[in-house]
Amino acid sequence: MKDFFKDVYQTLFRFARFPCEPETVAIGHPDKSSPVLVTCNFDYTVRHLKKYLEKERIDCFLLVVNTEGTNVWCAAAEGIFTAEKILAHIKVYRVGERVDRTRLILPQLSVAGVKRKELENHGWEGVYGPVYFTDLKEFLDNGMRKTRDMQALEYGYWERFKMGISHAVFCSLICAIPILVFASERWVEAVLLVWFFALCMQLIEHFIPFTRLLYKGLALALPILALIFIFVRDPVAGLQAAVGVVALSAYIGYDAQGHSHLGQNQRSGKLFGGIAVFLVLVYGGTFLL
Amino acid sequence: MSFVYMKILESRPERYDAGMELLTLGSLTQVKREIARHIPSGSSVLDLGCGTGTLAQMCAERGARVTGVDANSGMLSMAAKNSPSANFMNSSLCHLDEHFEDESFDFILSTLAFSELTRAERIHVLKQIKRLLKKGGRIFIGDEIIPDNLFAKGLYHLFRLPLRLLTWVLTQTTTHAISGFEEDVRAAGMKIISRKRYMLGTFILLEIKI
Numbered sequence: 119m120k121d122f123f124k125d126v127y128q129t130l131f132r133f134a135r136f137p138c139e140p141e142t143v144a145i146g147h148p149d150k151s152s153p154v155l156v157t158c159n160f161d162y163t164v165r166h167l168k169k170y171l172e173k174e175r176i177d178c179f180l181l182v183v184n185t186e187g188t189n190v191w192c193a194a195a196e197g198i199f200t201a202e203k204i205l206a207h208i209k210v211y212r213v214g215e216r217v218d219r220t221r222l223i224l225p226q227l228s229v230a231g232v233k234r235k236e237l238e239n240h241g242w243e244g245v246y247g248p249v250y251f252t253d254l255k256e257f258l259d260n261g262m263r264k265t266r267d268m269q270a271l272e273y274g275y276w277e278r279f280k281m282g283i284s285h286a287v288f289c290s291l292i293c294a295i296p297i298l299v300f301a302s303e304r305w306v307e308a309v310l311l312v313w314f315f316a317l318c319m320q321l322i323e324h325f326i327p328f329t330r331l332l333y334k335g336l337a338l339a340l341p342i343l344a345l346i347f348i349f350v351r352d353p354v355a356g357l358q359a360a361v362g363v364v365a366l367s368a369y370i371g372y373d374a375q376g377h378s379h380l381g382q383n384q385r386s387g388k389l390f391g392g393i394a395v396f397l398v399l400v401y402g403g404t405f406l407l
Numbered sequence: 408m409s410f411v412y413m414k415i416l417e418s419r420p421e422r423y424d425a426g427m428e429l430l431t432l433g434s435l436t437q438v439k440r441e442i443a444r445h446i447p448s449g450s451s452v453l454d455l456g457c458g459t460g461t462l463a464q465m466c467a468e469r470g471a472r473v474t475g476v477d478a479n480s481g482m483l484s485m486a487a488k489n490s491p492s493a494n495f496m497n498s499s500l501c502h503l504d505e506h507f508e509d510e511s512f513d514f515i516l517s518t519l520a521f522s523e524l525t526r527a528e529r530i531h532v533l534k535q536i537k538r539l540l541k542k543g544g545r546i547f548i549g550d551e552i553i554p555d556n557l558f559a560k561g562l563y564h565l566f567r568l569p570l571r572l573l574t575w576v577l578t579q580t581t582t583h584a585i586s587g588f589e590e591d592v593r594a595a596g597m598k599i600i601s602r603k604r605y606m607l608g609t610f611i612l613l614e615i616k617i
Binding site: 139140184202203205206209210211 | 478499501502504525527528531
């Protein structure tokens, strides 16, 4: 039950870091020839990975490397999950004394940060394992060979939904002050809009025909603007609402890069362009009214 | 982490000193000055986790030969500008054994570096420090600690929370106070000669010998 609440909490606040204690842990009854798996000290992953390994009765050593609580993919992209970090861990926890093998099974998503050549220079061989740890048993049983499925990253609707929830929580926190200052009487609608845009940016963004996330965000505002045009009779109130809607959609679309599995080529323009859109529309636009 | 905040994080080194100064309410600079006061001209100094090189520069101004080590290359770029006469090395503190011979330094210094390490890493680094220090050398470690006293601990958390939030907003980083550090120092076979406390006992400067 405790784990369930932890899962909910860590999903809602996925943008934050959740560190657990770095360690070298023996799962089951490993001997010196048992596989050595590597992961980051992101609590969510470590808890679920340990549970899986115990359930599948995989005798192994698990190196939980200190990335300050950042998950494998983000830590590798940010340059805090590196070969150097793994080598430091091996040294500090004297991993070499516990195993004969010098082969490390790395998460495939660590490829952006962990350079195998660097590990090789220090006498360790790195093998990228499957994308999902739930394929580890099959991977090990197959003599560490990956099938095509094991290499495929799926960004399914459940994963998109969880990411959307986290993005919505984050955007609600960021937009709380502008909403309270400029739309305090309509804060419920504004918060609902934040959640609508954030969830849509994850769930249906691939159906919106733009590459840049900023434009996808703005496209999401169109049906809401149509509703405002149809139902709001007062032109000043309508214009005010429209400015707020465009501002929120632009910001949430722009910021979706940091909350998604979307590729670098979909990155939405320049940083200051995004911030300017947000500030000009929310502050400038509302002051003009 | 948000894309927007990731960008702020990337530009952290320029803001680091200001953020840390705020977090320690000026005590960090005070501690660095106190350490530098002990460094004589011509001595060899190793600054562990040198960050932006402010302590390295204070020691270099006193005529010491300074080597700074830090794992963050962004910080080291700033350090090279702040202290042009010092040498800087981009390395994790866990890899000191790969870079330096036994008994290489007269003084080994560290401010706010141990609190970024796990306990296992701290013990590992202390062993390395013992190996690297020349006979008769001194170690100065300034870092944040969690007070042992229950009341002081409560006060500490109350006092620190807003500062931590503000510092995180400015620099996207914070420090992690350590507990039981003096025991780890003694367990590594070192002797604490003196200790000075700052910020209601939450920041400590230890002078250590082997």
